[in-house]
Amino acid sequence: MFVKSDSDSRTRLATWIRDIANAGGTGGLNWHVHAARSLQRWLPTRELIASFLSDIQTEQSHLLLIGGSAGWMLPTPWLARFQRIDAYDIDPLVPLLFGLRHGRELKALGVEVNYHRADAIAGLPSLLKQHPQACIWFDNVLGQVGVRLGDEEIAERQLNQLKSLLKGRAWGSLHDLYSGSVDTSMALPAYDAVEWIRLDDKPEDTSEVKLKQQVLMHQDAAQQLLTRLNAQGVWHDHATRTVFAPGTRTTMIPWAFKPNYWHWLQAAWVKS
Numbered sequence: 001m002f003v004k005s006d007s008d009s010r011t012r013l014a015t016w017i018r019d020i021a022n023a024g025g026t027g028g029l030n031w032h033v034h035a036a037r038s039l040q041r042w043l044p045t046r047e048l049i050a051s052f053l054s055d056i057q058t059e060q061s062h063l064l065l066i067g068g069s070a071g072w073m074l075p076t077p078w079l080a081r082f083q084r085i086d087a088y089d090i091d092p093l094v095p096l097l098f099g100l101r102h103g104r105e106l107k108a109l110g111v112e113v114n115y116h117r118a119d120a121i122a123g124l125p126s127l128l129k130q131h132p133q134a135c136i137w138f139d140n141v142l143g144q145v146g147v148r149l150g151d152e153e154i155a156e157r158q159l160n161q162l163k164s165l166l167k168g169r170a171w172g173s174l175h176d177l178y179s180g181s182v183d184t185s186m187a188l189p190a191y192d193a194v195e196w197i198r199l200d201d202k203p204e205d206t207s208e209v210k211l212k213q214q215v216l217m218h219q220d221a222a223q224q225l226l227t228r229l230n231a232q233g234v235w236h237d238h239a240t241r242t243v244f245a246p247g248t249r250t251t252m253i254p255w256a257f258k259p260n261y262w263h264w265l266q267a268a269w270v271k272s
């Protein structure tokens with residue numbers, strides 16, 4: 001018989017407390033307090049996300065929602081398209097807060113929501129096997145893989161492999177591509193979504209991107225995005241450049257995470 005030691009229990013308790021506080025730097029109470037206080041400033045971004053999601057046509061009635069947190073930026077009507085949602089997050093507060101934000105409406109519409117406290121990135125192969133008919137939505141979580149691992153290179157390699165793991169499945173992701181400081185003395189940037197298509201599988205310094213209708217070197221395209229937001233200083237690259245295969249039509253969405261710290265989010269949906 002396997003008996004769990006006191007030290008196992010202590011480690012699990014410590015992880016639980018740390019995940020309530022900040023989920024390894026990617027969520028937790030810090031995130032919920034910031035999100036609740038920023039909902040108004042985030043409205044244009046939330047509308048762009050809702051518009052992106054409303055265009056997705058899914059045949060599947062079962063969704064695996066990964067890193068959805070309380071669904072602060074998710075529209076309830078999109079969630080209500082599914083009959084069953086399995087929500088995976090490492091944050092112990094998710095069942096309570098997702099329930100408060102979306103639960104009552106989803107329940108009234110007959111949507112079954114199951115919560116799982118789990119590392120769904122490490123556990124993805126087994127989740128996919130457990131739920132062979134479900135589609136998958138990574139909800140602003142892949143851009144934090146580098147933060148959790150503390151190593152951007154390993155993160156980039158892991159993230160690059162995701163699409164092979166997901167081959168044959170319907171899936172999508174919204175994630176950070178870049179983030180950094182902006183010059184707040186300038187006029188607020190426009191909240192326009194921009195189309196971005198990576199054209200090849202080359203290394204970043206020789207890769208080309210189609211930004212709107214223009215073919216540009218990756219670095220020049222990235223610089224154009226940053227300039228649109230009045231970027232200043234060095235911006236953080238979230239190692240998500242190769243999450244989607246070359247040729248995937250993606251939508252870039254600006255996000256005023258803080259008044260002086262913005263993100264470019266990238267979203268796309270891959271059909272099975």
Ligand SMILES: C[S@@+](CC[C@H](N)C(=O)[O-])C[C@H]1O[C@@H](n2cnc3c(N)ncnc32)[C@H](O)[C@@H]1O
Nearest residue numbers: 023027067069071072073089090119120139140
């Ligand atoms: C930026 S928040 C996402 C917020 C969410 N999109 C919303 O609208 O509120 C990132 C979420 O991913 C979760 N997370 C981070 N790494 C995870 C992992 N490996 N497995 C499951 N959830 C994870 C965090 O706990 C956090 O709730």
